[in-house]
Amino acid sequence: MTANNDIAIRLTGLTKTYGSGSTAVQALRGVDMTIRRGEVVGLVGPSGSGKSTLLKCLGAVIEPTSGHIELGGEAIFDDQAGGWQIDDLRSLRRDRIGFIFQAPYLIPFLDVTDNVALLPMLAGKPNAAARERARELIEALDVGHRVGVRVSLLSGGEQQRVAIARSLVNHPPVILADEPTAPLDSTRALAVVRILNDMALRYGAAIIVVTHDEKIIPTFKRIYHIRDGRTEEEAGAGREIA
């Protein structure tokens, strides 16, 4: 049995229906999921299976229709208790959820350091402290030599590493990665997964990686398959990355 304080995310009976009546589309049909701190799990499924909807519900971007979401042991959504349990969802996203996107989506008019430091600054941290924390992560992700460089001058792999640093900067217990390796070749894709594993272990974050990238699926120790809005858990191969 897993200790409660070790659990980063717990979803129970999560559903999401778009529209109503005859045009209603049930994107999620009762998703259950539990992920521990320091764990990287894959969320795999074909297009239209509900991956993005699940990610948006987890990211507090859209409201689930029913079910229960717990983050670090605290209920953040409960349909029985009236829906969202937290008033300021932007602060929730800023402080407790990290996002990594298919493309890095860095802010092009900020340099490497400020792209990462922006989040703690938005949270009200002093600029110097935010930049110090950002530089630590940038160093940890091997892009320290690019500090102060405009992000448009970085390679695709470097940009993705900066995006990973940004997702970690506020010490979130949960990181949602939406196809983070899609634009990368297999070497770079595996490098990104290795970084995610390292970061999960180092910072104790639970990372959910949405993907249908065959190159990286065998690296997960746990995989959730999503089909027609329902998830099935299976043990992954957990292959070591050289």
Add this chain to the structure above:
Amino acid sequence: MINLASRDIGHHLGRFIFTGIGLGLLIGVTLTMAGVFRGMVADGRAVIAASGADLWVVQKDTLGPWAEPSSIRDDLYRSLASLPGVAEAANVAYLTMQVQVKGKDVRVMLAGIEPGGLGEPGQVIAGRPLLRGHYEAVADEKAGLAVGDTVRIRRHDYSVVGLARRATSSSGDPMIYIPLKDAQEVQFLKDNDSLVAERARTAANPALNRPGVPGLLDAVLASQTASRNVNAVLLRVAPGFPPDEVKAEIGRWKHLTAWTRHDMEEILVAKLIATSAKQIGMFLVILAVVSAAIVAFIIYTMTLNKQREIAVLKLIGAQDRGIAAMILQQALALGLIGFVVGQISATLWAPFFPKHVLLAPSDAARGFVITMVVCALASILAIRAALRVDPADAIGG
């Protein structure tokens, strides 16, 4: 906290500055239009002030001598000079005409004055004022004449003996001052052919050419060719005497209308250049609307180009007010660049305008405030678009 607006501007500095320059040229045109109006008022006031008169006496119930035709007898000034409180009186005649200056047609306002009397130009910057009774001229520097030049006005050549500054009519035409008698001749005398024809017509009229009344025809002809009218009499009031009292006295006893200096300024602004002012006002409104539309379009386009970044910012926790502030600051920065460019360009090109362009500091201050308000309003559309961006757009699917 990082200033996102300044970073974004820095990222697209070239494009932003070029846009600001384009907007600035438009603002420069707007400021120049306001300057043209101010110049018209200032020129009119300068001529009024330079004349040294406290009262303008004109034909009864007219706004003359500039706003309406006014014709009064030139001997009236004697009786006006004898009124209590009047220190000095002088006849003046004004007419707008075209003269040839170095082979070019120049539109001028001719002012007939009594040398040494009221109505003289305020600032003679070269040569001397009029001293002789005939065939001398003092011209505004914008007429293109120099001291020693000769200018032909109707039948006679006039020697330019002096140059004046800021002696232009409210329409911007440079003034040429000549002796009153000459101006009366120019204004009221006809050309030789007309005179011959008029004499023949009078001689053929049996009522005016009676065989039994010798000398009648000669007397009639003499009265027809004599010019005894002027447009106005200028009065200077004795110190300590209120001009309004003299004005009331003239209105009551002399069957004439008198206007004070304040009245003349009112006539100038409210009547003479009122239509021009409305025309310029319309231009200013249109230019303000066009400027607002340009700023709105530019800021809106810039915001649309940043939709993905805005979605990401919202997703990672940026507040709406921070995003709105970024857009508002960019619009204001654009307005600031535009205003500075506009003010500089208006200052640079104003001297090349044929009319006096007066760029008043108060207009610049007003223009700055209006530019900022217009830019702030123009950013509303872009802010609305940014606030409608869904953070979910940052996540695929």
